[in-house]
Amino acid sequence: MTRQRTVVRRAPGKLFVAGEYAVVDPGNPAILVAVDRYITVTVTGPAEAGVEISSDLGPRGVRLRWRDGRLVPYGAQDEPGARARFAHVLSAVETVARLSARRGLAEPSFRVSVESGLHDHGTKYGLGSSGAVTVATVAATAAFCGLTLSAEERFRLALLATAEIDPKGSGGDLAASTWGGWIAYRAPDRAAVLGLARAGGVDEALRAPWPGFEVRRLPAPEGLSLEVGWTGNPASTAALVSGLHRRPWRGTASHRRFVQATTDCVRAAIAALEREDGPELLDQIRRARRELARLDDEVGLGVFTPRLTALCEAAEAVGGAAKPSGAGGGDCGIALLDAEASRDIAQLRERWASAGVTPLPIRPAAEGNAP
Structure with missing residues (x-):
């Protein structure tokens, strides 16, 4: 009788603090924070054979089998529909399987x-669910396949898996998770990194330098409370x-002006975090909001919805700083306020609720996806 194995891993969601849109171009900086939703x-x-996938987000799972290094549904299941429902899970499994194969391991079979x-x-709340999953x-x-990987190797595999679906995504959500x-x-x-993997294999892409890539920890903002508001409208x-x-x-x-201004803003915000300068950090959050608003005015993306605008204005009214988190168009916004100003924080939450914004x-989350 074959012994069953079980491996459990979790990853936190994320919020963008500053650097949205500019970060999609290689080498441009952004600030993110992981959050305690997983x-x-x-x-x-x-x-029994192949891979079975299920999720608490839907009643329908899918059974798949290996064919030429890819997972395809059994029988009459609709392959495009199945892959769309579990696209990020499938791409992650296939990417890990390619590494396993390069290391002489058989195609995995699991649920x-x-x-x-x-x-x-x-x-969705807009907390980076695709990246976290x-x-x-x-x-x-x-871990199930017996591969011992560093945090950076897990990140690189996750980015390769995500880039197969959408190479325009920055990967910031993956780094925070x-x-x-x-x-x-x-x-x-x-x-470039997809090209490395396709030319030399996944293991080569794990070893080779990735120009433009950098991640480093920052101190949490001293004396400031991070408040999160959900507009109730999901955005893509x-x-x-x-x-x-x-x-x-x-x-x-x-x-070019937007990228330069956003880059300067992010660098100044990083410096403010590192020297525990709360007022300067608040100024840079306001500046980041202005740059996003200017982008929205010039291009007409719909970054700022009425609820996101109300979210930001409510924070400013009580002395805080706020902005959309991520691409905007709905999802969440963030605000930073004096952590000791409990009355201001309570008033902010009341103003949000009156504007149709749900305080979350x-x-x-101090820790990411530890093995």
Whole structure:
């Protein structure tokens, strides 16, 4: 009788603090923070054959078999539909399997179960669920296969898996989910790293330098409380970023000015965090909001919705600083306020509720996806 094994890994969600949109270009910095809402991936096996995937976000799982290094559904199941429902999980499993094969291991056979704390009755909060599930799946499946990986190797596998789906994504969500806490992040050239993997194999892509890539921990802001508001309207980061790429704005003087101003803002915010300068950090959050608003005015992406605007204005009214977190268009916004000003924080939450914004009981997660 074959003995069953079970491996469980979880990864935290994330919030962008500053650097959205500019960070999609290799080498541009951003600040992110991991949050204490998690996606948990459980791998159990071996399965009868191939891979079985299920999630608490939907009633339908999928059974898949290996064919030429890819997972394809059994029988009459709709392959495009199945892959769309579990795209990030499938890509993560296939990427780990390619590394396993390069190290002489057989194609894995197991069951994958996904549980999400980054959704509200199936509606996403905008806390990086795609990134978190990719990171958690990479960690769980790699451990199941007996691969010992460093945090950076897990991140690299997760980025390769994500770039196969959408090479425009920066990978900042993956970094926050991997390392946890507050981080400074610079994205590598995703086309280049995919080229490394396709030319030399996944193991070569893990060893080779990734130009532009950098991640490092930052101290949490001293004396400031991070408040998170959910607009109740889900947004598609991929669609918003793709919309920006389709516009003739890229490469113009306006684009260069936005990238330079955002980069300067992020660098100043990093310096403020490192020297525990709360007032300067608040100034840079306000500046980041202004740059996003200018981008929105010039390109018409729809970054600022009425609820996100109300969220920011409510924070300013009580002495805080606020902005959309991520691509905007819905999802969440963040505010930083004096942690000792309990009355201001309570008033902010009341103003948010009156504007249709739900205050979320979320705090930074100090740890990322530890093995």
